[in-house]
Amino acid sequence: MSERQKVWVSQPLFDDIVARLHDHFDVVQVPEVSEHDSATIAAALRDVDGALVTLNERVGAKEIAEASKLRAVANVGVGYNNLDVAALHARGIVATNTPDVLTETTADFGFALMMAAARRVTEAERHLRAGKWQGWNFKGLLGADLHGSTLGILGMGRIGQGIARRASGFDMRVLYHNRTRLPADIERDCRAEYVDFDMLFARADHLVLVLPYSAENHHIVDAAALAKMQPTATLTNIARGGIVDETALADALANGRLASAALDVFEGEPTVNPRLLALDNIVLTPHIASGSLATRRAMVDLAVDNLIAALGAGPDAGHPPTPISTGTKDAKRPGTA
Numbered sequence: 001m002s003e004r005q006k007v008w009v010s011q012p013l014f015d016d017i018v019a020r021l022h023d024h025f026d027v028v029q030v031p032e033v034s035e036h037d038s039a040t041i042a043a044a045l046r047d048v049d050g051a052l053v054t055l056n057e058r059v060g061a062k063e064i065a066e067a068s069k070l071r072a073v074a075n076v077g078v079g080y081n082n083l084d085v086a087a088l089h090a091r092g093i094v095a096t097n098t099p100d101v102l103t104e105t106t107a108d109f110g111f112a113l114m115m116a117a118a119r120r121v122t123e124a125e126r127h128l129r130a131g132k133w134q135g136w137n138f139k140g141l142l143g144a145d146l147h148g149s150t151l152g153i154l155g156m157g158r159i160g161q162g163i164a165r166r167a168s169g170f171d172m173r174v175l176y177h178n179r180t181r182l183p184a185d186i187e188r189d190c191r192a193e194y195v196d197f198d199m200l201f202a203r204a205d206h207l208v209l210v211l212p213y214s215a216e217n218h219h220i221v222d223a224a225a226l227a228k229m230q231p232t233a234t235l236t237n238i239a240r241g242g243i244v245d246e247t248a249l250a251d252a253l254a255n256g257r258l259a260s261a262a263l264d265v266f267e268g269e270p271t272v273n274p275r276l277l278a279l280d281n282i283v284l285t286p287h288i289a290s291g292s293l294a295t296r297r298a299m300v301d302l303a304v305d306n307l308i309a310a311l312g313a314g315p316d317a318g319h320p321p322t323p324i325s326t327g328t329k330d331a332k333r334p335g336t337a
């Protein structure tokens with residue numbers, strides 16, 4: 001009888017879903033939420049056929065150097081900047097992600113953050129909880145309207161399109177910029193107009209970032225880009241922290257170059273730049289855009305399906321995995337999309 005394949009699950013997920021892996025594999029499950037360094041990941045991968053990982057686990061050439069049996073890495077997440085896909089592919093290792101299942105939930109949250117920034121929701125709550133609400137003030141905590149304003153979307157993949165569709169209900173004009181312009185029927189469906197990068201930054205009343213992170217868009221939102229924005233505008237980031245130069249953003253928020261911002265993602269997660277923490281005109285959330293119970297379960301379900309399929313195990317072996325293919329990034333992962 002052939003030996004059972006072995007898989008590593010890097011974080012506690014949903015036990016009842018991960019249990020499906022036990023039907024096919026010997027499972028090494030990390031029991032506690034953990035920060036794994038490179039050496040720990042390398043050690044965990046050394047002896048397994050597959051791995052289920054999250055954005056916390058960086059898997060690149062160094063981590064797979066001694067993983068001679070490794071054939072599949074299933075990422076629980078649509079964004080996969082934690083994986084060096086080229087290095088995995090060079091070794092014939094399949095990499096998969098979880099597109100689609102989180103699109104609407106993440107778009108909901110992007111909209112919620114944008115509204116919170118525009119209407120100063122968390123700032124107002126802090127004001128109230130601190131006992132500073134001494135009497136009703138007609139001019140207190142005034143914000144900006146969403147309805148009738150111009151929404152800018154940078155990165156028009158599935159999540160960007162979801163945000164654009166929601167904007168119709170708020171009677172917003174939608175401008176977008178993407179590496180590739182969308183086909184006319186999708187633009188029509190999203191009621192979105194394509195503009196260049198500079199125009200997007202100059203015209204948006206509310207700008208939302210939903211583009212995938214890569215070396216080429218590291219700090220694409222820097223001091224120069226922020227300087228193009230209207231001082232009354234808001235900026236929301238639900239993509240990846242590295243897209244925004246946080247020092248430049250803190251400067252812009254502190255000196256009135258930008259009205260407010262909302263961030264769900266940070267460069268040094270889970271550490272947050274203390275300058276951002278000190279500002280009132282920013283909404284900060286701990287990377288929870290896809291975090292509805294149903295969606296997080298669906299993500300784990302899909303990642304488990306992907307791992308089973310990629311390792312050709314059991315009755316689900318015919319299920320096509322959602323592989324990450326290099327060179328088709330726009331088609332496969334349009335947002336953190």
Ligand code: 8YV
Nearest residue numbers: 054055076077078079290336
């Ligand atoms: C996930 C995300 O929670 O899917 C993504 O790209 O950023 C989040 O929705 C995260 O990736 C979990 O690993």
